[in-house]
Amino acid sequence: MEEQQPHDSGLSPAEYSRRRMCQVFIGGMAGLSAGMVGFPLVSFMARPESLDLNKPLEISLDQLSPGQALYAEYRGQQLILLTGQAGTLVFNASCPHLGCNVAWDSANAVFHCPCHGAMFAADGQVIRGPVSSPLRKVPCEIKDGKVIISAEV
Amino acid sequence: MRVVRYVFEWFDKRYDLQPLIEKNVTKKQVPRTLSWAACFGGLSLLMFVVQVFTGILLLMYYKPHPASAWDSVTFIKSNVPMGWLVQRIHSVGANLMVVLVFMHMARVAYFKIYRSPRELHWISGVFLAVLTTTMAFTGYLLPWTQLSYWGAKVGTEIPGAMPVIGNQIVKWVRRGDSITGETLGFFFALHIWVVPAIVVGLMLTHFAMIRRTGISRPL
Numbered sequence: 001m002e003e004q005q006p007h008d009s010g011l012s013p014a015e016y017s018r019r020r021m022c023q024v025f026i027g028g029m030a031g032l033s034a035g036m037v038g039f040p041l042v043s044f045m046a047r048p049e050s051l052d053l054n055k056p057l058e059i060s061l062d063q064l065s066p067g068q069a070l071y072a073e074y075r076g077q078q079l080i081l082l083t084g085q086a087g088t089l090v091f092n093a094s095c096p097h098l099g100c101n102v103a104w105d106s107a108n109a110v111f112h113c114p115c116h117g118a119m120f121a122a123d124g125q126v127i128r129g130p131v132s133s134p135l136r137k138v139p140c141e142i143k144d145g146k147v148i149i150s151a152e153v
Numbered sequence: 154m155r156v157v158r159y160v161f162e163w164f165d166k167r168y169d170l171q172p173l174i175e176k177n178v179t180k181k182q183v184p185r186t187l188s189w190a191a192c193f194g195g196l197s198l199l200m201f202v203v204q205v206f207t208g209i210l211l212l213m214y215y216k217p218h219p220a221s222a223w224d225s226v227t228f229i230k231s232n233v234p235m236g237w238l239v240q241r242i243h244s245v246g247a248n249l250m251v252v253l254v255f256m257h258m259a260r261v262a263y264f265k266i267y268r269s270p271r272e273l274h275w276i277s278g279v280f281l282a283v284l285t286t287t288m289a290f291t292g293y294l295l296p297w298t299q300l301s302y303w304g305a306k307v308g309t310e311i312p313g314a315m316p317v318i319g320n321q322i323v324k325w326v327r328r329g330d331s332i333t334g335e336t337l338g339f340f341f342a343l344h345i346w347v348v349p350a351i352v353v354g355l356m357l358t359h360f361a362m363i364r365r366t367g368i369s370r371p372l
Contacts, residue, residue, distance in 0.1 A: 039235075040235040040238050040239065041210070043234040043235040044210050044213075044233060044234060044235045044236060044239055046234050048228075048232045048233045048234060048236075049234075050232040051232075
């Protein structure tokens, strides 16, 4: 509120205090209204907490077929689910070299990295390329016809 | 307050805003005998603005597809923070807007404000009333509940009573023979863009005409 002295505005003290009261009340009502609109608005824009980022990823086994890869996203990481003779393996798609996402080449049964030509076998072991460590495996469990991934990645 | 005054003076010095504000807001003349009933038009506008803002918020989560529309509305109502409030304001506000528009029309009709020179105010207002009910009707289908579905079914059947062209109109409105996902998409587009855009254009014309002729003096 602007500081106005009574003798400045030419108003008598009674009028001055009345005006001051009106200013405070109108300002208060305006502030209250802004809060009543602003609070729900800001709350609505927040991310709903029920969108649980830490809930396990569940993928039905019906979606998987032998020799084929399924790509999935889990906690911001790209995963590859590969079904073979040994059952279903889950890999972190990020290449251990510089982090490009590898792709499954079902014709040759290898993983290819598009960036620097690294090649990995179906079990994740290195076949070729500028990288020495295998693809990172992600632990999973198979229950009720579903692959469940709940590990940290 | 000092900051507000400073910012205002910065703009005022350059664009000479003070006379504009005095003419249109602080020293605007209205007939002394005007009653509160003259507020219904302005309140209809206020409701439209509320509907636009809450509608934009709902759009962030709403999914216009038969498989997910109902789930997304349920998600808004039960999971999004304050989503229940925004959804409820939008649905209650829609009813309120229709009521206010018709109260505005009733007053204009009763006091014969539609007479010369204000005939076009009335005509544009009738179009606005029809468009308001169109927004309400198309919005009613979007939650994809049993009520929405049957409401839309009965509502879109009405033009079928017209001879010759009736059935073609029904098919056109429904995008087919019955209420399907196509109808939902069509109503969604009408509800969020087509009708509101026409309403904004017509409203600006409506207001410009009122400013030009001035508000009607009570008899």
